[in-house]
Amino acid sequence: MGINPNKKAAKATAGLAALPDVVLRQFDPESTEYDQRQLYRILQKAVRESVLAPGMKLPPTRALAAALGIARNTVVHVYEQLAIEGFLLAGIGRGTYVRDVGPRRVRAAIWAAGVKDPVRKTSLSKRGKGLVDGAGAGRLRWGAFTPGVPEVRLFPGQVWTRLQTRVWRNSTPGQLSYATGAGDPDLREALANHLQQTRGVACSAEQLLITSGTQQSLHLVAQMLTDPGDVVWLEDPGYWGARSVFSSVGLKLVPIGVDTEGMAPTAQQLRKPPRIIFLSPSHQYPTGAVMSQARRRMLLEYASKHGIWIIEDDYDSEFRYRARPLPSLQGQDAHARVLYLGTFSKTLFPALRIAYMVLPPDLVDGFATAMNELFREGQTIQQAVLARFMADGHYATHIRRMRGVYRSRHDALMLAIARHFGKQLPVLGSDAGLHLVLGLPNHVDDRAVVQQVARAGVACRPLSMYSMQQVDTAPKGLLLGYGAAREEEIAANFSLLATPVQGFL
Ligand SMILES: Cc1ncc(COP(=O)(O)O)c(C=O)c1O
Incomplete structure (x- = not known):
């Protein structure tokens, strides 16, 4: 790597009109990172983020090497590597150009397909x-x-803004201070009515706990009802978000197959009862299977017999296009073994980050305390706006x-x-x-x-x-x-x- 004492001076005298100063300035001659690695990283990022525009001619290797005070071969290797990877176009004697790495939507779609940023993992647990x-x-x-x-573009933002102004005008210190953990009382009331009427959920407002998303609801469930090493059954294929939460708290994940009637444990699997079962019976995620009545009865009886908690994720059943939605599993549960999870991410918009749980009555206080201890309940004004939005009929x-x-x-x-x-x-x-x-x-x-x-x-x-x-x-x-x-x-x-x-x- 060797630090060249003339590097800074050479950099200052460079005539590199083509290369934006912002790119040059990122190169740190004192860095402990190898010159080649550093230059590669800076140029690749600049191309990816369109700081270097497609079609732009890069400085000759000799000029760039002199400007940065590094060996010419280093620059040659970096240009070659970036050309192999499709970021640059190099033709002998014709110079090196920035390639068009595609319209933004193409790149965005590639990200969406799951290509990950290289994350520095060395110091992670x-x-x-x-x-x-x-x-x-x-x-x-x-x-x-x-x-x-x-479809977030059709969200009635004007109605929301009007209600928000009204809520702010009448806001109380209690709404702006630390909250008590269970959520806005009016929202819990409005939700209880809505869930009873539309999803057959058997609940009172006191059983509702407002969270900032299903992920947080799952975290609370895992923290409050399981210990590391406990077994959780998950639908396979199933919701990766639940998998992430449960494995991060040290649970043993057991995948259970899914058929046209929903989660389908084998006789052998049934012999080893888990601590919790996570499922989406109304519209299995992602296959869409609707759990049959026979399977529902079997799982509810099984849960009651073995003291298992069932976590019902009812994330999108407001949108059914043929038959009426089936009532929730929670509504059929005579033994208070089901925790019902819902979210406003699909019915309103995901960035709202408001979701809810309907808990068996004896779990509510403990969960509200844990909510306060672990996460501190937020969005209290938004919760109050949402309560009004529901009570005035805008939600329906x-x-x-x-x-x-x-x-x-x-x-x-x-x-x-x-x-x-x-x-x-x-x-x-x-x-x-x-x-x-x-x-x-x-x-x-x-x-x-x-x-x-x-x-x-x-x-x-x-x-x-x-x-x-x-x-x-x-x-x-x-x-x-x-x-x-x-x-x-x-x-x-x-x-x-x-x-x-x-x-x-
Ligand atoms: C199966 C399932 N459940 C729940 C959610 C909602 O999660 P959240 O409330 O954290 O937005 C999603 C979102 O994609 C989902 O796919």
């Missing part, structure tokens, strides 16, 4: 490393066909309106699938929610398909990513979200997706 390695959240949170995202109106919007988008997507694939590929879970699964034959590498689709500028996610099985045995398919794509965009985006998919069949 085992738990931290496990969390980073197993991370499931996509980078793209918007656009066709990002799963799990609602918005859900009704969005159900119509999503149904049209769903139909447009089904039509596009039929046009391109006929009955060649199965479609799963298309009766409800904001996504469906386009099944792929088991020999197809759905992660590779998603990468190809991303290069065409469309985001979707591989079904195998939701499974804890080895990739070759996991079910294959594409999760296609239609919440964040306008009806008129769906056919065109699906055509972009269909071409690479055909290539894999």
Whole structure:
């Protein structure tokens, strides 16, 4: 590496008009990082972030080396490496140019497909490393066909702003100070009414606890009802968010297969009762299976017999397009073994970060105390606005309106699938929610398909990513979200997706 005493002086005299000063200034001659590594990192980032514009000619290697006070060969190697990786275009004797690494949406879709930033993991705990390695959240949170995202552009922001002004005008010191842990009393009341009427949840307002998202609800459940080493059953394929939370607190994850009736434990699995069972019976995530009555009864009896807690994630059942939604599992539970989890992320918008739990009465005080101890309840003003929004009927109106919007988008997507694939590929879970699964034959590498689709500028996610099985045995398919794509965009985006998919069949 060797520090050249003339480096700084040489840098100052450089005539490198082509290279923005901001890039040059990032190079630190005193750094302990190898010159080559440092220059590679700076240039690659500058190209990725379009600080160096596509088509721009880079300085000759000799000039850049002199300016930075480093060996010319170092610059040559960095240019070569970046050319191999597709960031630069180098032609002998013709100079080196910045390549167009694609329209923003293409890059964004590649992020969404799960390509991760290199994270420095050296100083992380085992738990931290496990969390980073197993991370499931996509980078793209918007656009066709990002799963799990609602149509946020139709949220009635004006109504919200008006209610918010009113709430602020009448706000009390109690609302702005540290809260008590269970949530805004009016919101709990409004939610209890809503859940009783629309989801058959058996509850009073006192059983409701407001959180800032399902992830936080799951954290509380794990902290309060389990100890490290306890066993949790998870649907497979299933929600990666629950997997992340439960493994981060040291639980032993046992994947349980899913069939058309929902979670389907084998006789052998039933012989070893877990501490908790996490499931999404109304619209299994991500396959869309609706749990049958027989399976519901079996699991409720099993939970009661063995003192198991069932965590029911009812994340999107407000949006059903054919039959009426089935009532919640919680409403059928005679033994208070079910904790019901819901969220406003799908019905309103995810950045609101407000969700809720309906708890068996004897758990409420302990959970509220833990909420205060671990997280400190927040969003109290937003909670009060939401309570008004519900009490004045805006919530029900918005859900009704969005159900119509999503149904049209769903139909447009089904039509596009039929046009391109006929009955060649199965479609799963298309009766409800904001996504469906386009099944792929088991020999197809759905992660590779998603990468190809991303290069065409469309985001979707591989079904195998939701499974804890080895990739070759996991079910294959594409999760296609239609919440964040306008009806008129769906056919065109699906055509972009269909071409690479055909290539894999
Ligand atoms: C199965 C499932 N449950 C719950 C959620 C909602 O999580 P949150 O309330 O943290 O936004 C999601 C979001 O994608 C989900 O896919």
